[in-house]
Amino acid sequence: MESYIKLRQVSYAYPKGRFSLHDVSLNLNQGEITVVKGLNGSGKTTLGKIIMGILIPSTGTIEIDGVDSNKLKLCHRGSKIGYAFQNPDRQLFTASVFEEITFPLEIKGMSKKAADQKATMLLEKFDLAHLKQRVPMRLSRGEKQRLVLASILAQEPGYLILDEPSTGLDRDRRRELYDLLETLTREGIGMAVISHDLQFTENYADRIITMAEGQVIIDGL
Numbered sequence: 001m002e003s004y005i006k007l008r009q010v011s012y013a014y015p016k017g018r019f020s021l022h023d024v025s026l027n028l029n030q031g032e033i034t035v036v037k038g039l040n041g042s043g044k045t046t047l048g049k050i051i052m053g054i055l056i057p058s059t060g061t062i063e064i065d066g067v068d069s070n071k072l073k074l075c076h077r078g079s080k081i082g083y084a085f086q087n088p089d090r091q092l093f094t095a096s097v098f099e100e101i102t103f104p105l106e107i108k109g110m111s112k113k114a115a116d117q118k119a120t121m122l123l124e125k126f127d128l129a130h131l132k133q134r135v136p137m138r139l140s141r142g143e144k145q146r147l148v149l150a151s152i153l154a155q156e157p158g159y160l161i162l163d164e165p166s167t168g169l170d171r172d173r174r175r176e177l178y179d180l181l182e183t184l185t186r187e188g189i190g191m192a193v194i195s196h197d198l199q200f201t202e203n204y205a206d207r208i209i210t211m212a213e214g215q216v217i218i219d220g221l
């Protein structure tokens, strides 16, 4: 199968600062969990933001689902790749759990009826249906993580980038999240998960990428 995301000799330097990502070439596939690990400051978050299009590489090319990323508008990129920030609070902005799913869909032109149906289905799947009238910011950390995932998946992306999604979750909640990620992967989506959690890496990873000083130094399992 063709890789969903292809990076070729991608480099990036922050305008202010000394860090740079250099010469990263990488293929990322659907249907598998790729764990991205490495010390703090090794460039994991920077790499995720580059793939998502939040940062633009200074050199190199990125192809997403067969299309050169320069030709892909950021708004369309969201229906190709879903990105979850390390802190879910940065991504929750509506007044109710239900609207958190329907609002972006209606903005994109979906009818209210179709958006409502989709939200109902997703909230059921992510065990959030009983919270649908609640204010997102007041949910527990685990509930917020699931809501962000549900909201991203409403856009039907082919690939997910999750930046340390287990932050702030206890052991049982982490397990639940990991099982959910595994289920989604079996359904066909691919994901790169930035994670330090050995339990996750050992039990769920199909592939492990290790970064150091802005480069991929190990790629395997």
Ligand SMILES: Nc1ncnc2c1ncn2[C@@H]1O[C@H](COP(=O)(O)OP(=O)(O)O)[C@@H](O)[C@H]1O
Binding pocket: 014, 015, 016, 017, 018, 019, 038, 039, 040, 041, 042, 043, 044, 045, 046, 047
């Ligand atoms: N906006 C920025 N401007 C300048 N330097 C930055 C910026 N954001 C991150 N950095 C630096 O880039 C390096 C890599 O950061 P990051 O990608 O967040 O690493 P990781 O996610 O692996 O901890 C760090 O040294 C960090 O200080």
Ligand SMILES: [Mg+2]
Binding pocket: 044, 045, 046
């Ligand atoms: Mg980071």
